[in-house]
């Protein structure tokens with residue numbers, strides 16, 4: 001009986017149909033380490049849309065040493081993608097922000113006074129280096145908050161230097177960060193310690209937002225696998241995470 005009920009409740013409606021909006025992806029063609037061209041982006045978006053995602057905030061990297069994207073490069077790629085999806089007859093909503101590495105270049109941009117690219121009016125998607133955390137984090141977040149941005153930390157579960165001391169997550173919350181976890185982390189795609197950290201964040205109600213962080217076909221095929229979709233539902237429940 002229970003088995004039947006569980007089966008019925010999980011009748012194959014993908015998690016993406018409940019999520020509807022992705023707020024972290026590298027779908028803008030040709031400007032970072034994500035999709036290389038519009039054709040690839042359209043094929044990815046078609047498959048995501050078929051699974052239920054209808055809105056995409058594309059977030060290319062802005063990273064001083066590697067990807068010095070700016071509003072011009074980003075908006076140009078967004079226009080190209082909008083045209084390509086319309087030509088392909090896809091009914092999806094596309095917009096763009098960025099994923100800012102908290103490096104010296106970011107501090108230059110922040111201090112320039114030019115408005116940064118945000119997910120909504122205030123949500124600023126940020127990432128840390130994978131080798132070491134930013135050393136002056138308290139100062140950086142103070143400046144971000146002073147300029148009326150709401151910092152969002154992308155994939156906190158992926159930073160290995162936090163795994164031995166998960167209490168640091170609460171400290172980051174005290175600095176003002178919202179947390180966006182990657183759905184792929186829940187599958188073990190990035191390894192067991194990352195999966196465990198993501199489970200810890202969910203269990204302790206520290207997750208505010210979720211994203212695909214989609215870069216390539218390898219990510220997409222795992223995300224769309226029916227076992228992954230069922231797992232996302234099991235771990236994240238019915239809560240709608242990206243409503244803003």
Ligand SMILES: [Fe+2]
Nearest residue numbers: 024099154213
């Ligand atoms: Fe990303």
